[in-house]
Amino acid sequence: MSVVIKLGGSVITRKSEPFSTRSDVMSRLADEISEFLRGGGDHGVVLVHGGGSFGHSLVRECVEEIGYVNTQCFARVAFYMDFLNHLVTEALLASEIPAVRIPPRSICWGVGFGECDFSVVRRLMNSGVVPVLYGDVVLSGKEPKVLSGDDIVWYLTKSLSLRKVIFVTDVDGVYDKDPKLYKDARVLSNMRLSDALKEASFWEVPDVTGGMFSKLRKSLLLDVRDVTIYVVNGFIPNNLLNALKGKNVVGSVLWV
Numbered sequence: 001m002s003v004v005i006k007l008g009g010s011v012i013t014r015k016s017e018p019f020s021t022r023s024d025v026m027s028r029l030a031d032e033i034s035e036f037l038r039g040g041g042d043h044g045v046v047l048v049h050g051g052g053s054f055g056h057s058l059v060r061e062c063v064e065e066i067g068y069v070n071t072q073c074f075a076r077v078a079f080y081m082d083f084l085n086h087l088v089t090e091a092l093l094a095s096e097i098p099a100v101r102i103p104p105r106s107i108c109w110g111v112g113f114g115e116c117d118f119s120v121v122r123r124l125m126n127s128g129v130v131p132v133l134y135g136d137v138v139l140s141g142k143e144p145k146v147l148s149g150d151d152i153v154w155y156l157t158k159s160l161s162l163r164k165v166i167f168v169t170d171v172d173g174v175y176d177k178d179p180k181l182y183k184d185a186r187v188l189s190n191m192r193l194s195d196a197l198k199e200a201s202f203w204e205v206p207d208v209t210g211g212m213f214s215k216l217r218k219s220l221l222l223d224v225r226d227v228t229i230y231v232v233n234g235f236i237p238n239n240l241l242n243a244l245k246g247k248n249v250v251g252s253v254l255w256v
Contacts (some may be wrong), residue, residue: 002043002125002162002164003045003163003165003166004048004153004157005048005166005168005244006048007029008049008052008170008234009135009149011085011104011234012026012054012084013054015051015056017053018054020086021052021053021078021082024185026087026091027094028237029063030091030097031095033092033093033095034039034096036244038131039245041195042113043197044126045130046131046162047099048134048149048152049132050130050135051135054081054083055117057113066224069145071144073192074137074142074170077103077136078137081114082103084134085132090134097130098113099131099132100129100130100131100132101133101136102120102124102133104133104138104147105139108138108147109140110140112144113155115140118155122160133152134152135150136150143204150215153165153167154219158222163228164227165219165227167230167231168232169212169231169234170234170235172187173187173188173232173251173252174187174188174212175187176200177200188200188252189252192254193216193255193256194220196216196229197217197220199211200213228255229253230252231252232252
């Protein structure tokens with residue numbers, strides 16, 4: 001079963017420290033992916049990672065200063081996202097994963113579904129190579145735009161008919177309400193995504209718990225079907241490996 005893995009920026013970087021990474025976490029997650037691939041079978045894997053302390057702070061700075069992403073911002077964000085992607089790919093290669101980076105700006109000409117050519121991704125996966133994409137800036141119309149890693153995940157899933165999506169985050173899944181405010185907040189799991197969304201008591205919250213609902217809702221807007229979604233805590237050793245194997249997962253398991 002082909003799978004797309006999204007490594008959240010909050011897991012592989014320290015968002016409070018600009019341009020800082022969690023190299024130990026990246027290495028461990030790479031080892032878990034490697035162990036899964038060595039297990040044999042027909043595993044097509046594509047990886048997407050977020051911007052964390054590299055891309056987000058730069059984009060925020062541009063928007064606050066001039067109101068949009070101009071060509072200078074485009075170049076800076078592209079440079080630092082490439083640098084982060086270099087570090088992620090390096091960790092994958094060190095774990096003997098045949099990873100190849102694909103800058104989204106080289107295959108996408110906009111930020112909407114259908115504005116990316118994923119044919120090279122499909123060819124690489126069919127050849128046993130692990131393509132690595134990431135949140136990026138792309139040329140779109142009159143000015144550059146930000147294409148989020150989360151949107152790329154769903155575009156890949158829809159375009160390549162993938163059946164499994166794993167979001168590696170810094171929390172224990174998707175909650176019905178903010179666990180930072182409510183001690184009785186519970187993880188939503190083993191249900192349809194549409195039902196989980198109905199149970200959620202909050203939406204647009206600027207963290208992965210509330211913000212995750214908007215990320216997941218994108219799958220419904222794109223009419224993605226027959227996909228199993230895992231939202232797991234990447235700081236728990238072997239949690240990603242267990243999600244890849246589909247067993248003993250600490251997190252949320254949802255379906256669309």
